[in-house]
Amino acid sequence: MAAETMRLLGAGARLNAIRILRTREQAIAHTATDFIWHSGEMLAPILVALRFGHIGPWPLAAVVFMLAYGAVVSSLLDAAGDSPWHLSQRIGRGQLDHYLVQPQPLWRIMLTEGFTPFDFWPVLTLGLVLMAWSVAQLHVTVSPGWLGLLGINLLASMAVQTAFLYSWGCLAFWAPRGAEEVSSAASGLIGKVSFPLDPVPRALRVVLISAVPSGLLSWLPSRALLHVAGAGPIDAWITPLAAIVLGALALFLFRLGLREYRRTGSRRYTDHGHRRR
């Protein structure tokens, strides 16, 4: 099963390489713009932390860690495929048919199609370098246990975002036209958190780690991993737990929706957005 998934990821990587390496100029421009764009995104909170030395209880290095964590999550998610961002379009436009005629389980198709490892390595590298720098600055004891917890939280943050986008995207099963763009709207809603959420009112903070779980994409896991603002060891398991709950919800909705799709099909096939990556 894992070998088959790796083989398909390899096929996706080849397609990605063909697209990126079309010309030397394109390869350089593509990589440089990605790097500049994501560095720019991180700059504002870093400058604020530099000016004041901290943001609330977060020292500069911890702010950098949080931003680096967010960059790693988003780059890995982007590289893993584009189905969460375009699920409602695929369903609403009848393009799920393209998945269903492939002799692979749906989960594997969605996990591997659109795999773009060469698109996001600059951001991933930037995130990992900044993460290593901040860990050194904060004198965090990097034990195998801590690294394991970091890995689990990174995967959990990715799963939270994917599950959130899938849950909303599934609306298109029942309202193909009305909810066609709901995945893009949901991705705007759960965008990266650029500043620590500690100063935010408690009620809003609860919303941001439950109904709209932006806080689980970098803030809460970083807070737990770095023990900022009195975070205890139990906090490091909130994001994995949320990932399980949201993942189960997304799976339930997707299966329910797929049953509806098998019953009604799609009568508005449009090729826009199909296989553009």
Place this chain on the structure above:
Amino acid sequence: MATAVVELRGVHKSFERRLRSGTFTGLLRDLARPRRETVTALRGIDLSVEAGEMVAYAGPNGAGKSTTIKLLAGLLAPDAGTVRSLGADPVRDRVRYVGKISVVFGQRTELWWDHPVAATFAWRRAVWNIPDAVYERSLAFARDLLGLDLFWSAPARELSLGQRMRADLALALVGEPQILFLDEPTIGLDVLVKREVLEAIRTLNRDRGVTVMITSHDMPDLEQLRARIVILNKGAIAFDGSFEDLRRRLGDRRRLVLATDSALAPTLAGATHLGSEGGRHEYAFDATATPIPQLLAAASVRTRLMDVETHRAPIEDVIADLYRDWRGA
């Protein structure tokens, strides 16, 4: 003994459609109390297709052709009845089943838009897990049959519609599927490309024994394939047989063209005057009801004949009459 590879038994499929009003008050009323109607796409279809057969699936718009193809491709589940293909339930055994078939939808492409045609073929090889020897053999056959070499390295978005369809059809052949489902594969193609595509489908069926099920509105295309024809009407099979049987059943519809020295068309009992151009007059008639010698004898009494032509009515005229009859029924 021939083996049935496709079996539909008592298949029903209907869809719900939401009705909408055109007026503002109507829209408000529809919001409060939505109105729906049920559209029956298939009502109790029984159909068997044997291995190596070529079946043309025809019918007016909304007859249920594409619904049948979607049921057989595992994209839809029937409301009632059973669908079996290659011994499998297309929905329940999807992963195992779709590896043995190929589906081509004329209005959609499986090609990766921004990539060279070759890249999509490599991708298909990976996803379909096609063994090397089978891939090389089927690719060589498909490339040669459909002439892909000219645009093998071109990005899909730069292909003409005809090239795209040839590439999509070739892609479907890679891996040597046992059944090929083609939904309107010639839609929008020019005459020359259409002929090439149809010839490729015929070669595939005749020389390779691939079972083909094809839908089209284009009756001359389907007749050119010399396929068994199944005609649907309002979700039920209205005809199942050969094109010859169909023509026989609908009468031996023919055309008669008389070249005379007069611009005035003679009136012939048992024939309908279709039009005149100078001294050339064209008639439609049923040769079983009105024999040709009888018509010619009548014509020669009324005018001076210079030349006579007779030929079968185009198949689309035959089918158009049939559809008209159904609509009136």
